[in-house]
Amino acid sequence: MTPSRFHDTPEARAAHGERVAQLGAALLRADPLADAVVSEAFRKLQPGRGWAQVQRALDRGIASVPDAHPAIAALFTQVEQVPSFVDWEVLDRAGALLLRTGYFGGLVLGLYSLPYGYASPAGNKPLALSGRLIEQAPRRLFETARFVHAACLPGALLRGGEAFKIAVKVRLMHAQVRRLLWDSGRWSRDAWGEPINQHDMSATTLLFSLVVLDGIRKLGFRVTTREAEDYTQLWRYVGWLMGAELELLPSTEVEAVRLAQLIMATQGEPDEDARALTRALLGVGGQAAHGDFERRRAAVARYFTRVVAHRLLGRELAVKLGVPRSPLEPLFPLVRGGIGAAERVRGFSSRAHRFAVSLGNRYWEQLIETGLEGKPAEFGPPPRLSTRPAS
Numbered sequence: 147m148t149p150s151r152f153h154d155t156p157e158a159r160a161a162h163g164e165r166v167a168q169l170g171a172a173l174l175r176a177d178p179l180a181d182a183v184v185s186e187a188f189r190k191l192q193p194g195r196g197w198a199q200v201q202r203a204l205d206r207g208i209a210s211v212p213d214a215h216p217a218i219a220a221l222f223t224q225v226e227q228v229p230s231f232v233d234w235e236v237l238d239r240a241g242a243l244l245l246r247t248g249y250f251g252g253l254v255l256g257l258y259s260l261p262y263g264y265a266s267p268a269g270n271k272p273l274a275l276s277g278r279l280i281e282q283a284p285r286r287l288f289e290t291a292r293f294v295h296a297a298c299l300p301g302a303l304l305r306g307g308e309a310f311k312i313a314v315k316v317r318l319m320h321a322q323v324r325r326l327l328w329d330s331g332r333w334s335r336d337a338w339g340e341p342i343n344q345h346d347m348s349a350t351t352l353l354f355s356l357v358v359l360d361g362i363r364k365l366g367f368r369v370t371t372r373e374a375e376d377y378t379q380l381w382r383y384v385g386w387l388m389g390a391e392l393e394l395l396p397s398t399e400v401e402a403v404r405l406a407q408l409i410m411a412t413q414g415e416p417d418e419d420a421r422a423l424t425r426a427l428l429g430v431g432g433q434a435a436h437g438d439f440e441r442r443r444a445a446v447a448r449y450f451t452r453v454v455a456h457r458l459l460g461r462e463l464a465v466k467l468g469v470p471r472s473p474l475e476p477l478f479p480l481v482r483g484g485i486g487a488a489e490r491v492r493g494f495s496s497r498a499h500r501f502a503v504s505l506g507n508r509y510w511e512q513l514i515e516t517g518l519e520g521k522p523a524e525f526g527p528p529p530r531l532s533t534r535p536a537s
Contacts, residue, residue, distance in 0.1 A: 149173050149339040151268035158411040162404075169394075169408055172348070173339030177389035179221045180321035184511065187215035188322075200318065204311045225314055226305060230344055231381050231397065234304070240376035241298025243369065246364050246492075248506030250485065252513060254361035255294060256287065257451055258458035259353040261424050262316070266409075267417040268338045269346045274419040275332060275531050276323050283426040289515030289525065294354060295510045297384050313387035315525040320389070326531050348394035348407055350508055351385035356402040361458050366485035368493060374399045421468040429467065430454070447476045 148154060158166050187196040199218050202211050208222035219323040241294040244251045264270050293312050296302050302309035320342045327341040339345065343484045354380050361489035363369055375398060428451065452472035457465045492498045514523075 147174070149268070149335070150337050151339065153216060153314060153412045153414065155412070157324050158408070159289050161411060162408045163407055164378075166412060169412065172344035172391075172394060173337075174344075175284055175344040175391075176324060176340040176342065177317065177321060179217075179224055180317050180389055182217040182222055183215075183318060184321040184325050186217045190303070191215060193416075196411055200314075205306065206303070212217070215532060222316075225310075229383070229392065233379070234285060237380050237383060238300040240373075241300070242503045243377050244284065244294070244298050244362075244511065245506045246502040247365075248502075248509040250365050250367070251362060251506065252291065252510070253451065253454050254358055254365065254458065255291065255354075256427065256430075257455040258361040259357045260290070260427055261455065261459060261469075262289075262357050262463075263350065263353045264423040264427070265416040266346070266349070267414045267420060268421055269349060269413075270417075270419050271333075271338055271483065272320075272323055272327060272341050273423060275327060275330075281531075284430050284517065288514055289523045291510070291517065292514050292523040293525075295514060296355075297380065298477060299507075303380075303383060303387075308340035309384070309388065312523075313384055314523055317388045320524055332531070342435045343410075344391050344394055347385065347388065347390035348405065350388075351381045351390060351395060352402055352406050353411075353444065354384075354398075355381035356399065357520045359399065364458055365454075366482040368489045378402055400419075416466045418465070423533060424467040428452075428529055432530055442456065453478050460527055487528070 152170045152173060154170055156168055176321055183196070183200070191199075196215060196218065199214050203214065203222045207220055208214060208226060211218070211440050213220075218287070247254070256337070264273070265422065293309070293316065296309040296312055299309065303313075304310065324341040333341055359369060359374055359377060378396060378399050382397060385395045386392055394404055394405075447473045452470055453474050455469045456471065456475070457478050459467065459469070488502075492502050
């Protein structure tokens, strides 16, 4: 009954044992609590009333919504219970790791984390079929940056914090995408499992935790053991808020590496959807440019981003994703050396560390403000699916 996307091979079994079967089974599980909100509350209540109840519960807690639909009440009963592994002091300091990388952390997100996720030839199907990136690439990318930045701010994951609210909204957005895919008749459960299933939810948390850690190290940033473990815990909690089962969420970087190795051992090669999504992502700079000067600057930047993408993804995966090579490749050692020198200075002074975090945070704020053009990131569900067929 395992979907055909899953490569349950003797080699994978030899390396990972029974964990192969456990991960394969996760392809057939989705998120019952969020799915019930969409199928029962949103569809049966008067238009807009279900979402209004969700908004009120996000702002003031489910206790403030005495008339809440049972499905909405059940979802918030879960997310308002803080898991025992959560340490708010750890989460508050964890996000500083990404914040202090500033511009380069943004490169890791856009040129490593997201393309690495697109490389999954079945995990990319909900995104390809919904058209959320290919048709609205700049908006979708900056919304993702908004979420990642919010999750890294101290206190933002507390009950009612901005990242907490976004995580729950994204969870419901995923449930709506699942409903649209089920209703469309275009989804193949035998081939792909459930849309946005537990396997793919846990893999997504790796994109924002393990892959980010690997990416910033490749660029020359120093990451201590405590920073890595704190950052893993941060995204473990975010993943749980977004509906992933706790048993599938790594609690340490070592566990995250093992899960990533298992996922890579059981998935196929990047397909045409993977390449189309990557092309849309790499073209964001040009699409978001206004005027001749910005377009020329985006064209120059494109050569540099190709260099970084090849170094982060590795030559083989970059080629499979259709990322062109760049004549600026000799610049990469210079960039990495500059980052390493700055890191040595930061490591000698707590004041320099705080300055790096502050400066990086300002970069993220300006990036998101400019990218979203002053419009709020709603994280609402798409009203339709793309008409473009999946490959």
